[in-house]
Amino acid sequence: MLKSTKPPFPSKTKFSLWFLRSFNSLLSPGSPKQIETHPSHSHQYNCQKYFLFSFLNENPTNRRVPKQVHSHLLTTASFSQSVRLFNALLRCYSVCENPKDAIFLYQQVQTFYLYLKFDSFTYAFLIKACASLADLALGKQFHGVEIKMGFESHLYVQTVLVNMYVESGGLIECKKVFDEMPEKNHVTWNVMITGLAKQGDIEIARFLFEGMPDRNIVSWSGMIDGYTRMNRHREALRLFRRMVADVGVDPSEITLLAILPAVWNIGDVKMCQLIHCYGLKRGFLLSDIRVMNSLIDAYAKCGCIVSASRFFEDISMTTRNLVSWTSLISGFAMHGMGKEAVESFERMEQDGWKPNRVTFVCVLNACSHGCLVEEGLNFFEKMVNEYRISPDIKHYGCLVDMLGRAGRLEEAEQIALQIPCEISNEVVWRILLGACSFYGNVKMGERVTSKIMETEKRYGGDYVLMSNILAGARRFADAESLRTLMEKRNAIKVAGSSVT
Numbered sequence: 001m002l003k004s005t006k007p008p009f010p011s012k013t014k015f016s017l018w019f020l021r022s023f024n025s026l027l028s029p030g031s032p033k034q035i036e037t038h039p040s041h042s043h044q045y046n047c048q049k050y051f052l053f054s055f056l057n058e059n060p061t062n063r064r065v066p067k068q069v070h071s072h073l074l075t076t077a078s079f080s081q082s083v084r085l086f087n088a089l090l091r092c093y094s095v096c097e098n099p100k101d102a103i104f105l106y107q108q109v110q111t112f113y114l115y116l117k118f119d120s121f122t123y124a125f126l127i128k129a130c131a132s133l134a135d136l137a138l139g140k141q142f143h144g145v146e147i148k149m150g151f152e153s154h155l156y157v158q159t160v161l162v163n164m165y166v167e168s169g170g171l172i173e174c175k176k177v178f179d180e181m182p183e184k185n186h187v188t189w190n191v192m193i194t195g196l197a198k199q200g201d202i203e204i205a206r207f208l209f210e211g212m213p214d215r216n217i218v219s220w221s222g223m224i225d226g227y228t229r230m231n232r233h234r235e236a237l238r239l240f241r242r243m244v245a246d247v248g249v250d251p252s253e254i255t256l257l258a259i260l261p262a263v264w265n266i267g268d269v270k271m272c273q274l275i276h277c278y279g280l281k282r283g284f285l286l287s288d289i290r291v292m293n294s295l296i297d298a299y300a301k302c303g304c305i306v307s308a309s310r311f312f313e314d315i316s317m318t319t320r321n322l323v324s325w326t327s328l329i330s331g332f333a334m335h336g337m338g339k340e341a342v343e344s345f346e347r348m349e350q351d352g353w354k355p356n357r358v359t360f361v362c363v364l365n366a367c368s369h370g371c372l373v374e375e376g377l378n379f380f381e382k383m384v385n386e387y388r389i390s391p392d393i394k395h396y397g398c399l400v401d402m403l404g405r406a407g408r409l410e411e412a413e414q415i416a417l418q419i420p421c422e423i424s425n426e427v428v429w430r431i432l433l434g435a436c437s438f439y440g441n442v443k444m445g446e447r448v449t450s451k452i453m454e455t456e457k458r459y460g461g462d463y464v465l466m467s468n469i470l471a472g473a474r475r476f477a478d479a480e481s482l483r484t485l486m487e488k489r490n491a492i493k494v495a496g497s498s499v500t
Contacts, residue, residue, distance in 0.1 A: 099128075136170050162177050206223065220251075221251075233262035256291050289324065305332065329345055330362040337370065341363055400416050458492055
């Protein structure tokens, strides 16, 4: 076990840089300087081990760091001397961009160091890597290995195993492991409940939630988030009210982020205001920019763009981020306030923020609904030429919609024809067909309908819209023929619905 005394190394602020500079000289075996500084071989090894262990713990997500340590351990044949150091390296790989490196490391060490005894942390990190990869087959193999090694009743390993099965879609296996666990703690219950809720198995998650011995904020937040993901917003709100009013559990930032989508989907302005007041009281709106941004979005989608704008202005300039600006611009866009959206975009650029593709979708949408055609075309040109962002189907859709609303149908058709084949779809042509219907352009409507039929023939709305265009031009026989063709092809017409 390493001693807790202060090691003879630089402070944490200078540690990583110092390590990079002296990595090779300090850790090279047989270095004269090393021998002079550390006359005891045992002390020298302990220092090296502590050095590497600290370096890994300080840089868990930096992919270069574990690669450096891995390389050193291989060249010095040091893997066999510390399973703790091996586990630290394994942990880094399991949370990096490519968790397969953790599996490769295990296979490598298992091949060349047969006498290295793995412990519970080893298998927990390996199973976590399988969860990140969503590799159910590989996870089952490690399940078998950990049982063989005697960890079938180990609380930590089995909890990670439950999480792996949930994340990989093995719902039957995760329930079996959960039911057979002789001991469960809060983490086990929460992993099972939140995992099932996230995967859409909300009824079983609710059953377990109601039977949980002692629920905490993670349990409540996981269930609320599950209902929101399943578009069961009223049930999410009922559970939120029960948590706060009946049980007396204080929401966390995560809870607020989970409930706000349900609030704006229902359009409950009063609930939005209550959450705003609660966030101010608890200090969430001063410490978590994610909650602030979600509240801007919620106010706008509940129809209170004035409240959204006022709340945005209350956020300090040093706290705002690109999402804050994008949420504000998106709010102005959905309320048809194109001028305000454009002004906000310009203010954002003046403050030094670089817009991304989502920001451009929002401002183009605002220009479309605000009839600001020239401004929209300028923004599209700026996105491509100045910011070097390749437009996707959403940007093209906004552009076609903007030109179509303004009656510039020929330009809109040319834009639609220029969309690359790999991203083109029928949605853009449907937007243009709607514009043809509004302006009564029969010839273009026929061309657009032909384009749509090349990829999609089963959507009844296209037939109905084109039929109405033909009927408006008094071509009743052609309109009737199109209706007949729709019935012959058994095209689906989605029934109208109301949110009330």
